[in-house]
Amino acid sequence: MPSFFGGVTGRYSATLFEIRLDNDIIVLRGGESEAASQMLKGVVVLCLPTSLKLENIHLRMTGQLKVGWNDHRHTPGGAPNRVDKTSEIFCHRWAPFIGGTSGSNSRGTNLPMGNYEWPFELVIAGNMAESLEGLQESHIQYKLKATIARGKLAYDLHAYKAVRIVRTLDPSALELAHAMTVENVWANKIEYQIMIPQKAVIFGTAIDVEMRFTSLLKGLVIGKINCQLIEVHELTIPAAQHTERSYRYEKDIKTWAYELKEEDYTEFLDPDGQDGWILREKMPLPKSLKSCVQDVDVHGIKIRHKVKFNVTLNNPDGHVSELRATLPVTIFISPNMPLNEDGQLVDQTPLSTQSMDPAQHAPPLYGQHVLDQLYADMNNTGIMTPAPQSGMNTPFYSLSRAGSSENLASLSGVASQNGAVPPAALSSRLQNLDLNATSRNSSSRRLLESGYNTPSAQRVRDSEQSHSESNSNPLSRRASEDGHTRSTGIASGQRTPDEHLDYPEMSELTKVPSYRTAVRASARGISYSDALPDYSTAVSAPPSPERERRNPLSSMGFTPINPPGRS
Secondary structure, rough: OOOOOHHHHHOOOOOEEEEEEOOEEEEEOOOOOOOOEEEEEEEEEEEOOOOEEEOEEEEEEEEEEEEEEEEEEOOOOEEEEEEEEEEEEEEEEOOOHHHHHHHHOOEEEEEEEEEEEEEEEEEEEEOOOOOOOOOHHHHHHEEEEEEEEEEOOOOOOOEEEEEEEEEEEOOOOHHHHHOOOEEEOOOOOOOEEEEEOEEEEOOOOOOEEEEEEOOOOOOOOOEEEEEEEEEEEEEOOOOOOOOOOEEEEEEEEEEEOOOHHHEEEOOOOOOOOOEEEEEEEEEEEOOOOOOOOOEEEOOOEEEEEEEEEEEEEEEEOOEEEEEEEEEEEEEOOOOOOOOOOEEOOOOHHHHHHHHHHHHOOOOOOOOOOOOOOOOOHHOOOOOOOOOOOOOOOOOOOHHHHOOOOOHHHHHHHOOOOOOOOOOOHHHHHHHHOOHHHHHHHHHHHHHHOOOOOOOOOHHHHHHHHHHHHHHOHHHHHHHHHHHHOOOOOOOOOOOOOOOOOOOOOHHOOOOOHHHHHHHHHHOOOOOOOOOOOOOOHHOOOOOOOOOOOOOOOHHOOOOOOOOOOOO
């Protein structure tokens, strides 16, 4: 129940006084030297049921750094020595929303009843230190504080809002593409390979691990496999006398235990045909910053993570050996998996944490896809460009000059000085083609009825191969056959020209009629199965009927008037 003094001092004067942010988390992508600046925006909200006398309303943002630890070297009294240091690393104050600075106006300002909002914004530099929460003795925290200064004999009203600055990895960071691997051979005992496919791991997800073992000793049994996530803390406090005080300790985050099963054994462990065991597991990370924090290195606080592997080996003679290995990992906070004010994931369902694959932040590794099926070995029916409806006339590979099996190198001896081949030489080459015109025309008509004129690659290959075997040298024939082996029989674009046609004389096609002769020639219907007309056929065709000239005004109902002097 509000007291009398509470009403006098104004402790319960406002029904609502708070700070609202557009985004509670500020995300900086990249390192301190490469991250872009971000904008912090929000409003200060005030609801007054009655008028309120005040001096000013102002807002400020501060950043606090605390570095500390408990030194286990006991003092003479027996208690551990506590070391800590707190400093302010950031401070910004906006101009007062109402009133002036404190003490500038002794009479103050009377603010009427009502609802008020004051917007504010601030540019967060890309090199600002990220927030660090979850440690007991050290932290980096940012907060906003709005104050209603009431003056003497009155309580000031305050509103607080925490701001979390998260520094995440850029999508092009090397940590997202690097795989951490350790492999070695224990002489006369075991050959092993332990790999973490991606060094960078999103906070709250899981660490993927792959382990391969090949026994080199008969009777060797692989026992329990322990994987332990270690968090390494290195804290440093600079002193005035140029001597630093530092402290380092390791924290055990979580341990996972696995055992090999019969289904983990494979007879083909690698392309060389070596047998062994392969184990692929996911090691889920904690979902709270109190259990595990992200990697950071700023203001004397350095935190790193590593995974220790301990593999038990039971030897045939009864004694037990242990295989040890360590791989570093980088844990970072992703903006796609937000945290609440307590530093816990908002959505902790297994489906949400497993669906967030770290691989989506970077392209796939080249080494993991070198054995993928090639594009040329796939059935590309329906996806080859140009598509049939595109109307392009690009010839198929087996019909082009690059895919021809002819020995065109023999024409170099009859080429002219400018590099052009005489039409007579080309004509003789065409006449020597051993092609059946009847079967060619019939196949062309069948393809026209189906809507395509592209011949199958096998028919063209058979016809060209029969000619190349008789006229081409073995070297060129072998090279061309290799080219056809790589080509596929996929249909090309629509209306692609059929096989090479036999023309009587190549020189007839080189004749170009004059303009007057061309305009008098009749327009012929387009037929893709007939051969091209020669010069005599095109000239001797009956001329096209002449159009009757009509005056455009006569069709609109106007009668043209002849100018004077013309009948």
